[in-house]
Amino acid sequence: MAALTRLEAAGKIMVALDKPDAAAALAVADQLRGSGCWMKVGMELFYATGPSIVQELKARGFRIFLDLKMHDIPNTVRGGARSITRMGVDLFNVHGAGGIAMMKAAAEGVKDAVDAGEAKQAPIVIAVTQLTSTSQTVLNEEIGIAGLVEDAVVRYAKLAREAGLQGVVASPLEVAAIKAACGTDFVTVTPGIRPRGADAGDQSRITTPHEAVMGGTDYLVIGRPITAALNPSEALDNILKEMTEQ
Numbered sequence: 001m002a003a004l005t006r007l008e009a010a011g012k013i014m015v016a017l018d019k020p021d022a023a024a025a026l027a028v029a030d031q032l033r034g035s036g037c038w039m040k041v042g043m044e045l046f047y048a049t050g051p052s053i054v055q056e057l058k059a060r061g062f063r064i065f066l067d068l069k070m071h072d073i074p075n076t077v078r079g080g081a082r083s084i085t086r087m088g089v090d091l092f093n094v095h096g097a098g099g100i101a102m103m104k105a106a107a108e109g110v111k112d113a114v115d116a117g118e119a120k121q122a123p124i125v126i127a128v129t130q131l132t133s134t135s136q137t138v139l140n141e142e143i144g145i146a147g148l149v150e151d152a153v154v155r156y157a158k159l160a161r162e163a164g165l166q167g168v169v170a171s172p173l174e175v176a177a178i179k180a181a182c183g184t185d186f187v188t189v190t191p192g193i194r195p196r197g198a199d200a201g202d203q204s205r206i207t208t209p210h211e212a213v214m215g216g217t218d219y220l221v222i223g224r225p226i227t228a229a230l231n232p233s234e235a236l237d238n239i240l241k242e243m244t245e246q
């Protein structure tokens, strides 16, 4: 594999802006402006600010992953997907555990918005497989799903593809198996990234940024290693160096 350029590496990073309000989120975003990375808006921030944060970040030139992990009956998800599409985000997720009908409904909601002229672009829709905080033991003994985490992840990936979604969220550890089952174009968005020596915290299935790139992932979701750093811009720089090493 050819080494990534710095700009290519930055375009693969989605910074998880898990912050309590717009001021805290924008303070980090402003330090990363112009870097080429994406911003991920999740529940903590979105529930506090509503859609205005998406507009604020778009105005600063960032591409946006809206991470609300919809999981509901198909009709509700279809309407939710239509509303999300109207906001002009670039990518959003639903839960694979909702099944094929629910995931199809998400894709239909996107189409509803685009066909009605409510949105200029159709966002990429992906499905969460097994959360990267879920360990093999928790999956088997607590959640009660037998077998390997990787098999459970690939099962959801195949359902997502069958429903017409473009990709999944999973750990970088499962990228090769997902691509083998669903094709190389099937998008993998991978949290559970920890630079060398960083604290794993609540994450369970983790790799370093370098390992994630070597494993062939499309996007690396990285939160606290950047957003909780004293200098987020320097933290991003160090990660980019790690990603561009051969």
Ligand SMILES: O=C(O)c1cc(=O)[nH]c(=O)n1[C@@H]1O[C@H](COP(=O)(O)O)[C@@H](O)[C@H]1O
Pocket (backbone or CB within 6 Å): 016, 017, 018, 042, 067, 069, 093, 128, 130, 131, 132, 133, 169, 170, 191, 192, 193, 203, 221, 222, 223, 224, 225
């Ligand atoms: O959908 C997600 O983005 C997601 C799925 C998953 O399985 N694991 C996971 O950590 N995430 C998100 O990715 C981010 C990871 O943040 P850090 O652990 O701080 O790097 C958080 O915003 C999580 O909500």
